[in-house]
Structures are given as C-alpha cells and as structure tokens.
Amino acid sequence: MAADPLEAQQHSLVVPRTARYFQLGNLGTAKRLWVVCHGYGQLASFFVRHFRAVLEHAPDTAVVAPEGLSRFYLQGTSGRVGATWMTREDRLSEIEDCSAYLDLLLAQLLTYCPPGVEVTLLGFSQGASTLSRWLMRSSFTPARLVLWAGAFPEDVEPPAAQALFQRIPQLSYVCGNADAFITEERLQAQLEYLAQLGAKPRLLRFVGGHQLDAAVLRELAQ
Template identity: 85%
Template sequence: MAADPFLAAQQHSLVVPRTARYFQLGNLATAKRLWVVCHGYGQLASFFIRHFRVVLEQAPDTAVVAPEGLSRFYLQGTSGRVGATWMTREDRLSEIEDYAAYLDLLLQQLLGACPPAVEVTLLGFSQGASTLSRWLMRSTFEPARLVLWAGAFPEDVESAAAQALFRRVPQLSYVCGDADEYITEPRLQEQLAHLAQLGASPRLLRFGSGHQLDAEVLRQLAQEPGPR
C-alpha cells in the first residue's frame, strides 16, 4: 500500500522581518575608523563590546559596533544567564543567509552614518570569526583589515570564493592565546596551513592566556595605521 504523502512532514520556509540588535561605542558621525566586531558562541554583544573600550582609549576617533547573533538561549537549563549564537547545524544554510543579510544591512546603515573615508576593521572572535568569513564571501565589501581571533576560517567553502576574499582584504591577522583550550598548537598550525592553501598569509599575534580577548593586543591593533 502506497504511503499517504500528506502524512509525511514537509519542510517549508518563510522569510519574515525580525528585530536584530547591536551595541555601539564612540561616535559614528566623526569616526575615522570603524570596527565591526562579532562575538563568539554563547556570548551577548552587550558584554562583548565592553572589551573594546581600550580601543577607544587608544584611538578616540574610532567607533566600535558589536552586532548580536539572531538566536538567543539560556546557557544552563531554562533560566539564568542568556547567550547568543550565529548559527547551529539545524537549518544552517538558512541561518547563514539570514545573518549575512543582517550584516549587509547593518554595514550599509553604519557606513551611511560615518564620514566617506572611514577605515573599516572587521574582527571576529571564536564563532564570530567564521561568521565574518562566511558573510564576506557573500559580500563585495572590502574592509581595510580582517582579524580572525581564536576562531576558524570555514573549511566547507569554495576555494575560489575564499581566494577572491583574501585578494580584496589588504591586511589579515590571526590572533590566538598561548593557552587557548580550543585552538591548541596543532589546531593552530592546521588553521594556518588551511589559510595558506587558500592564498592567505595572515600575520600571527600571540598573547599569554586562553580563549579570550586580550587588552594589550587590542591596544596594539588600535594604534596601528591602516594599510596603505
């Protein structure tokens, strides 16, 4: 007996408007530099952006914007602290397209509020590193700098798209702590080899700590002149 097709669940998708939030330090209208920074898994942008106060202390003409992942959840159980994520493995392609569209729209709005010659640095921490990378491969935007911090450049991408991305990014940095429990030394070397295969030659910055941001490295990045 043939199975009734109406008894089998059929997946459908519907694109809907929704509210995305982001947090800002500094003044967009007078900024000579704009940093867009993407948090890691389980973090909230409101807490993540606090680490970047040192950037404004070092370079007051900078504005920093931290978008937040579109999905939030309780970190433990059904109450208490809340975190956000950019994507999971469930319906992942739709989630990637959603956050790419979100970041496109946000960047367009930010650039419209900044002086025309503003220099843009994109920094992704942990999950935020792959988030920025996937977004940029879907975009035509050319940032002055891309900083991948304790995260991975995606492996499941087309080599041609990745190579095209690195050709249009003047400066690429990879930052990792010496005691990072996720990016161990073997994992770091694998990541650097992966980037080299794609034609990228990142500058490697290290610091003596674990899977976290580091104020001294942020100050160093903030005081460096942009690529010429």
C-alpha cells in the same frame, strides 16, 4: 508522485525581525569603524566592553558589536542568556540570514560615518567564521579582517576564498598561548589551511586562553 500527507514537509518563510547591536564611540566623527562579532554563547552588550581599550588608545574609532539572531539560556531554562550565530539545524538559512543582517547593518552604519572611514572587521571564535562566510557573500571589502581564536570555514569553495583573500589588504590571526579550543596543533593546521587559500595572516599571540586581550587590541588599534 504526490507528497505523502503523513510526512512533514519543510517550508520556509522570510519574516521581519528585530536585531540588536551595541556601539562605543561616535559614528559621526569616526575615522575608523570596527565591526566586531562575538563568539558562541556571548551577548554583544558584554562583548563590546572589551573594546573600550581600543577607544582609549584611538578615540577617533567607533566600535559596533552586532548580536547573533538566536538567544538561549546557557544552563537549563533560566539564568544567564547567550547568543549564537548559527547551529547545524537549517544551517544554510541561518548563514544567509546572518549575511543579510550584516549587509544591512553595515550599509546603515556607513551612512552615519564620514566618507572614507576605515573599516576593520573582527570575529572572535564563532564570530570569525560568521564574518568570513558573510564576506564570501558580500561585495564589501574591509581594510582589515581579524580572525581571533576562530577558524576560517572549511566548507567553502577554494576559488571564492582565494578571491576573498586577494582583495583584503590586511589579515590578522590572534590566539592565546593557552587556548583550550585552539591548541598549537589546531593553530598550525589553521595557518596551513589559510596558506593553501593564498592568505598570509599576521600572527599575534598573547599569554592567556580563549578570550580577548587588551594589549593586543591596543596594538591592533595603532
């Protein structure tokens, strides 16, 4: 049956675009590389500043914070701007775009780093699910994955998730004790879900809400 010309037909076109990221430290001399993904409504330029605590503790580290491909005004049509990795609209395409972006970025970063650099991936809030979805699609295996105040996505194939956790040497989960989004009930549910997938995360807690914590970052940098 021919398409109704009065009904809108969705099509897709892959286009080149500019993605930005922010860096702390020197890639050329780094023994450790951290790739850190921000949460919903944040900008990488502000997010990366928290990781100065990592470089102060481990100066042989470089930190790179990619920024989500979609930006928007946080309130109304002016003022502060934030970024997001995905929304529910055309979600699968956004997931694939983010994964391709992170694949390309990591490949470029590794060409700048010394051979054998140790890679840590850290995702905060929405960034946790973004990194997880990327790793599900990527052949890359980091030395460590840190899920911070976020969730491992539930809409994934369990065998693929189990295979992912089998190949990752270290998994950490970090959460504040007063996080408005990750309540104690949600935290326990997340830990149970990870256990069902064969993951045994190291749990790190701190006094605070939905935020990064310098003391925990320094501990992870050890």
